[in-house]
Amino acid sequence: MKMDALALLQAEKHCRDLVLAAAEAVDKQAYESLVALFTETATLVRPGGQPLQGRAEILASYKAKSADRLTRHLVCNHRVEVLSAGLAQSRCTVLLYVSDKRRELTRQGRAADPAYQLGEISDQLVLTADGWRIQQREAWFELQLGPTE
DSSP states (O other): OOOOHHHHHHHHHHHHHHHHHHHHHHHTTOHHHHHHTEEEEEEEEOTTOOOEEHHHHHHHHHHTSOTTEEEEEEEEEEEEEEEETTEEEEEEEEEEEEEETTSOOBTTBOOOOSOEEEEEEEEEEEEETTEEEEEEEEEEEEEEESOOO
8 A cells, every 4th residue: 555745744743643652652761651652462572681572561560660760762773664554664772871869969960870872763653543653673782882881
């Protein structure tokens, strides 16, 4: 099925917004909002982790993280390829900074960990009755920048 130019642009925008919303939900520790962006049967592979199947496993994995962990995902070099009216692929580069909420908050913010990671996220996105959702996500790190422990 061939899409017209406007439908293609709209699909690309919705897919980009979905990926950005997922990064924002992780950074805000809004894990219920995060899993709502995935299909019920989604698969997620986090960096160095085993595949998580379905919303319940994804939610449990994120809820197991320390509530004091503070993250900021900077998403760039984002490419979306709409394969059909209901299927798309997304790939982006992510720069991840981590800190701890227990660190002193100054006017310049909290001190970040001295090491930070550069990685990628690859998604398969599907159009559902609720809009675009992540069906399959794989995330990995390519580089660690700063001191190694």
